[in-house]
Amino acid sequence: MSAPSAALDAFQQLVARLTATLHGRPLDATLAEALNTEHPAGSATYEALFAACRQGVAEGWMCAQEHGGIRYGRVLPADGATHGFSVDVVEMADVAGPHHTHPNGEIDLVMPLEGEARFDGQGAGWKVYGPGSAHRPTVSGGRALVLYLLPQGAIEFTRSKKA
Template sequence: MTPERFQDLIASLTATLEGQPLDAALAERLNREYPAGSPVYEALFDACRQAVAAGWMCSRENDGIRWGRVIRHGAATHGFSVDVVDMKDLAGPHHVHPNGEIDLVMPILDDGSPGGGARFDGQGPGWKVYGPGSAHRPTVTGGRALVLYLLPQGAIEFSRAAA
C-alpha cells in the first residue's frame, strides 16, 4: 500500500460523502452500505494495516497514541483530510469538530491482525459520525483499534477541556 493508492481508495469513498450533512442519518447510511465485513470496510481496514506496517501511517507517537495526518484536505479527496490513530484502552486529547467528523472504527489485536472487542466512543467495528460543532475526548475501550478520521476541510481544534 502506497500513499497514492491509499488516497485513490479514500477518494472513491469521499466522492459519496461530498455535500452530505454529517449527522446520525449519515452514520446509519455508512453502517448500512459499508458495514464491517463489507468490501469497502475490509479494503480500508487492510490498507490501513498495510500502511501502519510499512511505517508511513501512524508514524508519530504521543502519550500512548500512534497517529498521523495521512492526507491533507483538497480536491482529490473532496475536501476531506484523513487522519489515522492507533489507540489501546485510553482517551485522547479533547477536541472540537468545527465541520464535523466521520470515523471508521477498526478493532485490531496486539499483533495488528483484525479482531478483538475494542470500541471507539462506544462504537464497535463500523462508522461513527459527529456533527459540526461537536466535541469529545476520543476514547478506545476494550482493546486496541485503528480509527480513521475524515475531517471536512481538515478542521479540528484541540483544547484543554476535560470533556
C-alpha cells in the same frame, strides 16, 4: 517515514471513491446509519480501508507519530483529491485521547485490532459527529485503528489548563 508513493496513491484513490459519495452530505445520524448500511464491517470498502491502514502502519508511514500511548498522523490533506476531507489515522488501546472539537464535523471508521475494541462506544463500523461537536476520543476493550475524515481538515484541540 514517508509513504511509498504507490501505496499512498492507492490509499488516496480508495479514500476518494468513498469521499465522492460523502461530499456535501450533512454529517449526522442519518449519514452514520447510511455508512453502516452501505459499507458495514466486512464489506468490500471496509475491508479495503482496513487492509490499507494495516499495511500503512506496518510499513511505518501511517501512525508514524506517538504521544501518550497513541500513535497517529495525518495521512492526506483536505484537498480536491479527497473532496475536501483530510484523512488522519490513529492507533489506540484502552486510552482516552486529547479533547477536541469538530468545527465541520467528523466521520470515523472504527477498525478493531484486538479484543472487543470500541471507539466512543462504537464497535467495528462508522461513527459520525456533527459540526460543532466535541469529545475526548476513547478506545476501550482492546486496540483499534480509527480513520478520521475531517471536512476541510478542521479540528481544534482544547488547551489543557495548568494548575
